[in-house]
Amino acid sequence: MYDFPPLRYHRFISLNLSAYRKSFERSVDVEFMKYAYRILHPSVAFLLVTKYGEKANVMTLAWHMPVEEDLIAIAIDRENYSYELLVNSKEFTLNVLPIDRLDIIWKAGTTSGRKIDKIKEFGICLEDGVKVGTPHVKDAMAFLECKVEEELKFRDHSLVVARVVYAWADKRFFRETWLEGCGVPMHVGKKFFTTNSKYYTPK
Numbered sequence: 001m002y003d004f005p006p007l008r009y010h011r012f013i014s015l016n017l018s019a020y021r022k023s024f025e026r027s028v029d030v031e032f033m034k035y036a037y038r039i040l041h042p043s044v045a046f047l048l049v050t051k052y053g054e055k056a057n058v059m060t061l062a063w064h065m066p067v068e069e070d071l072i073a074i075a076i077d078r079e080n081y082s083y084e085l086l087v088n089s090k091e092f093t094l095n096v097l098p099i100d101r102l103d104i105i106w107k108a109g110t111t112s113g114r115k116i117d118k119i120k121e122f123g124i125c126l127e128d129g130v131k132v133g134t135p136h137v138k139d140a141m142a143f144l145e146c147k148v149e150e151e152l153k154f155r156d157h158s159l160v161v162a163r164v165v166y167a168w169a170d171k172r173f174f175r176e177t178w179l180e181g182c183g184v185p186m187h188v189g190k191k192f193f194t195t196n197s198k199y200y201t202p203k
Contacts, residue, residue: 042194044185044186045062046094047059047096047105049092049094050082050085056126060105061074061076070164072161076160078153090147091145093143094144095142098185131165132147141182141184142173145166148162
């Protein structure tokens, strides 16, 4: 003979399962999922410089991560002109401009290099690379010179793994870490940016 729980217990379970389903439905809301990646932000907004032959371009890039001490990865849309140059040259530079150059950082990420010469149009001064053929931004706070080692293709974007072959940073802004309040531009999402204005340390 089975000893079934009272009916009110079944009603309790049913109501809680219903509430769970509604909560789960909210947690995977399609509209929300479009912006879920922004939970990973803010992220340093670099200027990605690419060059192949006589053609050069610059675009803003905030999708990046370290892989090893001398390996990094960036995510880039394969429709971008910068991707076309990068995939042919197998190298690029990442450059950090201060937050007071935000207008240029924004424009570099919202216009296409196929339509205009962004380097000339925005008055970006480039300087020859140290260990790569791709230039870096002359007045950058810091820059990395990178050579592509691997590419993983996803639906629209490629994850490009690259080795850092040369790195430079202005000591007024960077000494092992970015110095507090030095004005590193960080993308939050949409047209919103922030910077490293204040640091905190654990007790």
